[in-house]
Amino acid sequence: MPDKTTTVAELRDALRRFVDERDWQQFHTPKNLAMSIAIETAELMEHFQWLSPAAARDLPEADLQNVREELAxxxxxxxxxxxxxxxxxxxxxxxxxxxxxxxxxxxxVRGKLGV
Structure with missing residues (x-):
């Protein structure tokens, strides 16, 4: 499902089917999902916590795969x-x-930070 050929609607439908097949709708409340977004975001941040900006841009393949999964x-x-x-x-x-x-x-604002 590459970005160039996959629509947002297709992804949403795939996720809806995944949740429905497992009867998880009961748990997928706005509160729980918002909290899950924050938790997964913290897990993504953990991969970069003590890295320099240069090291963060040049992750080893195993770390990049973990980052990719957190982003997903x-x-x-x-x-x-x-x-x-x-x-x-x-x-x-x-x-x-x-x-x-x-x-x-x-x-x-071009090239400016914190404007």
């Missing part, structure tokens, strides 16, 4: 959260990008 966990929980809340992810991202573009105009 975060993304799966985020899409499951969208399913539980009825949020259209593409619309939400597009709307947020419009807000961010207005808040951080490229000509004013």
């Amino acid at each position: 966990d975060i993304f799966c929980y985020a899409l499951s959260f969208a399913n539980a809340m009825g949020i259209d992810v593409s619309d939400a991202v597009r709307e947020k990008m419009i807000k961010n573009a207005a808040k951080y105009p490229a000509d004013r």
Whole structure:
């Protein structure tokens, strides 16, 4: 399922089927999913906790695989959260990008941190 050929809807449907097949809907509440996103994000952060910026960009293959799995966990929980809340992810991202573009105009913030 490469990014170039997989839609958000396909991923959401795959996750919905996975959850349904296991009868986990009862546990996939917005609260539990939000907490799971935070927990998995902390697990991702752990892989970078004491690394220099250079080392973080050049992870050994085994560490990169672990990072990839944590990112997948975060993304799966985020899409499951969208399913539980009825949020259209593409619309939400597009709307947020419009807000961010207005808040951080490229000509004013280009190359600046903490603006």
